[in-house]
Amino acid sequence: MVRVITVLVMLVLSYFFSKLDAQNNNTSPCSSTEYNQFNFWIGNWNVYDSENKLIGQNNIKEMPNACTIQENWTSQNGKSLGTSYSYYNLADKKWHQLWIDNQGYVLETEGNFTENKMILESKVIKNPKGDYINRITWTNNSDGTVTQIWDFVGTDGKLIRQAFKGIYKKKNS
Secondary structure, three states: OHHHHHHHHHHHHHHHHHHHHHHHHOOOHHHOOHHHOOHHHOEEEEEEOOOOOEEEEEEEEEEHHHOEEEEEEEEOOOOOEEEEEEEEEOOOOEEEEEEEEOOOOEEEEEEEEEOOEEEEEOOOEOOOOOOEEEEEEEEEOOOOOEEEEEEEEEOOOOEEEEEEEEEEEEOOO
């Protein structure tokens, strides 16, 4: 009788661990910590300037079928529209973003999440007035808002000027 109970327990445990192993093998590659670092930006947002004036709306959504975050920007006057795709690349262990707007502007950036901020930079942009880098920083604020700052930075690392500052506040559903 003890032998039968032991065999039954072993069979049940074997079945349980095989199911657990199958579940572990079916986890999404997008579920690791790195892939979720930019999730604080996901949401349907109103975007305000430093004077709390509404400047646009941005709908940021997760695209789990591609391990990607898709941005859909509309300025308040409706003239500026754009979309970006942000993704974590396991090969180089960096975040990447491709932005394309309705004026034909394309910007590619890459970087990392550090100290509650996503910081992405472009390659050096050649310009007759001086070469520069686009640095875009998203800060996950403790009050649930997100601050996005887009700076033009010289190749010496010094700030040339701030191109954009937006404060993201979640829309009421």
